[in-house]
């Protein structure tokens with residue numbers, strides 16, 4: 590991934606990012622960082638890039654033309670236009686879902702303002718995203734750009750030594766992470782919780798979930814309001830699909846449950862869900878039956894929601910794409926209605942999310958909806 594930073598203080602960005610994990614990632618070539626000094630594009634013989642604000646008032650405003658030229662010079666270099674983020678306290682506050690979504694770009698241009706900000710007219714022409722790093726005002730956009738680059742880079746393959754470590758962390762489930770301990774077993778009279786020494790992975794996971802919820806309730810009750818427990822109910826006669834679905838759910842949650850509705854036992858048990866649950870249904874489009882809806886409904890007979898948010902994945906036969914697409918579409922519409930009648934609120938649907946990119950886009954869309962408050 591390539592970061593292009595437009596700034597009046599390139600040395601600040603260079604010095605701040607060429608160390609530690611990001612420094613190594615640049616050496617390895619997983620990410621590149623290029624700074625462009627906006628001052629180099631000044632049309633003024635004294636290299637000025639700011640001027641007094643029209644209408645009066647305190648402070649100076651960065652002129653449109655140097656910012657425009659700096660931006661175009663990057664686009665010319667990379668041979669295309671790219672997503673251009675203006676770091677500003679007036680933007681959407683950065684969160685983990687936005688970070689993961691930005692990490693899917695190949696090139697990202699980051700525009701750092703200074704003084705009172707930048708002439709609105711150039712922002713209208715070049716900026717695609719307005720992003721804030723928090724509800725406070727900084728002296729310039731450089732620290733914001735560095736925060737964004739650091740957070741986004743963690744999702745670029747190869748940046749972290751163990752790629753999984755960017756998956757399960759604070760905020761993935763709208764929960765803060767559980768507390769961590771390392772050696773020694775006792776320090777200042779405080780012992781490591783015994784369950785962590787038990788070697789019983791199921792119990793350890795249950796303890797971690799409980800601590801995550803407890804901690805989020807204490808420190809970030811605003812997050813907990815929109816936290817959901819994810820269940821993936823699926824029918825996947827082909828094992829390849831089972832693997833894809835398992836990965837999908839793992840990308841969505843650390844703590845979810847997987848229900849194979851192909852098993853009679855699962856179909857017969859009570860499968861009741863409340864408003865704090867989230868249900869991901871996944872079924873194939875083509876069942877050997879004249880009436881696919883009736884056949885699919887059988888899978889979900891024992892499922893009942895109470896205004897439960899849900900999403901639907903209907904996957905088709907990858908070898909018979911055209912035929913299966915129309916069948917998938919029809920079935921998706923009919924299943925959506927059937928599930929709504931059973932108390933589920935379908936937030937989104939997805940047809941055959943085969944590539945990891947499509948899957949991630951779908952999941953990020955879902956997470957965004959959850960973050961935004963599905964119960965509000």
Ligand SMILES: C[S@@+](CC[C@H](N)C(=O)[O-])C[C@H]1O[C@@H](n2cnc3c(N)ncnc32)[C@H](O)[C@@H]1O
Nearest residue numbers: 676677678702705706721722726727729730733
């Ligand atoms: C002093 S601020 C200008 C604030 C501007 N007058 C306003 O009220 O929106 C100067 C620059 O710092 C950056 N900046 C300040 N606060 C920021 C924040 N919370 N997130 C991202 N960038 C920020 C922006 O690039 C901005 O142009």
